[in-house]
């Protein structure tokens with residue numbers, strides 16, 4: 001395997017374009033345990049390769065944080081698939097006042113620059129992408145996290161059908177903590193663990209859900225290995241079905257299998273899904289009983305008993 005020529009990495013750039021970056025210090029909020037570019041003292045970081053995120057505001061924010069963090073002579077290599085922000089990279093770097101070289105390879109655009117840009121443009125992009133309290137939502141949120149500026153209609157439907165839970169439970173893929181508010185309305189709930197991969201969402205959830213019964217775990221639900229999460233009374237979730245910008249039905253199916261594995265016998269899963277997603281057979285295979293509680297506006301709510 002070719003060792004990467006970089007000192008730091010953001011995300012998981014393809015091996016054939018970046019070499020093996022798996023052992024480099026990681027700065028993506030989507031990797032549990034990663035460092036945060038926000039915390040790096042300005043002008044101190046060595047070279048960085050970044051698989052740029054797809055959303056415009058989050059991409060400019062990540063680029064601006066990288067430019068601020070890097071030493072002036074350190075190399076910043078940023079790449080993205082053409083159809084997931086790649087064609088926008090040159091415009092983003094121009095707007096940030098960078099001089100760069102652009103090339104194309106394996107359906108990616110690749111731009112190489114250094115840790116130098118327009119200080120005001122960098123500060124503006126950081127301010128535009130930063131976490132903020134959204135008055136209309138009544139929540140802390142940040143561009144780039146799931147449904148960051150509106151309540152997802154699937155989550156809203158699930159909220160309307162949540163029973164009064166009791167005992168210990170988990171919210172898998174908890175996002176900003178929207179469902180937690182509905183669950184914690186029941187005084188009989190003794191504990192709720194919010195599991196979420198995205199460190200930005202989790203940081204917001206910690207500000208949004210301050211109930212003493214709550215615990216937070218940043219983890220990939222597909223590889224969940226949390227000793228305290230077993231024999232639960234209930235699980236709630238609105239599982240993701242996109243990975244890296246592409247639809248991935250197996251993601252939600254893995255969430256269902258994980259839910260089954262952490263519930264006690266008789267424990268209940270409440271789950272919402274877009275109507276077109278093929279979850280029913282996985283629910284039937286992994287639970288003793290499964291019923292559809294509601295169907296509206298293109299979503300289905302399932303209750304399944306372990």
Ligand SMILES: C[S@@+](CC[C@H](N)C(=O)[O-])C[C@H]1O[C@@H](n2cnc3c(N)ncnc32)[C@H](O)[C@@H]1O
Nearest residue numbers: 146155173174175178196197198220221238240
């Ligand atoms: C459809 S959203 C639901 C968010 C929140 N529960 C709500 O109702 O607003 C799914 C969430 O799962 C998170 N997620 C995606 N992949 C994950 C994974 N492998 N492990 C844990 N969380 C994941 C996403 O970051 C997102 O916040």
